[in-house]
Amino acid sequence: MFEFTIGFENHYNGIAPDCTVTNKKWVQDADTLYITHNICNSHWVAVEVNLLKKRVKVYDSIYSAFEENDVKESVKPDMKLISLLLGHLAPKEEKQKMGGCAYNFYLIKGVPHNDQSGDCGVYSLKCIECLALGRCLTSIDDTNVGDIRLKYAAEMMDEVDLSDFLQPTIPKTSPYPRGTSDDAPQGLETDSLDSL
Secondary structure, three states: OOOOOHHHHHHHOOOOOHHHOOOOOEOOOEOEEEEEEEEOOOEEEEEEEEOOOOEEEEEOOOOOOOOHHHHHHHHHHHHHHHHHHHHHHOOHHHHHHHOOOOOEEEEEOOOOOOOOOOOHHHHHHHHHHHHHHOOOHHHOOOOOHHHHHHHHHHHHHHHOOOHHHHOOOOOOOOOOOOOOOOOOOOOOOOOOHHHO
């Protein structure tokens, strides 16, 4: 028996995370989820979950990295969790239909292939962006992945409040924490043996 915390309920209801509140409930308002998924701590893929059709599509930019069955096994826990969450939070009339059912799995071939090592995360993000916007996936390849990486980095920096990092800071402790009292400027405390 899995007990869902309020965080799961907030995601289901579209009120989490705080930075992207949509107030759109799963199934009722949003029928597709996009997830970046990591396989064995070594490879990122894009996952599209259709909640109404109970369908999972995995878009893998390096389809030779893992066997299809390994990819399927790696996403199974996520699919089980989503199914349980839907069964737990769906309206009464929808509960039986939504929860506990198995999802159909598809490994999508024909995704732009990533030959360079270390770019699968960028490929998975760009794939999700294209899918969400209804665009074809041909706009990414190894020749432009560096530019896409820089674009994502710039967009993330635009979202971050850098004011805390740009203000000069005054040290609150001695810059000579292990020095002697002779080394330290007057008025600063040190933890030298002389002060013991």
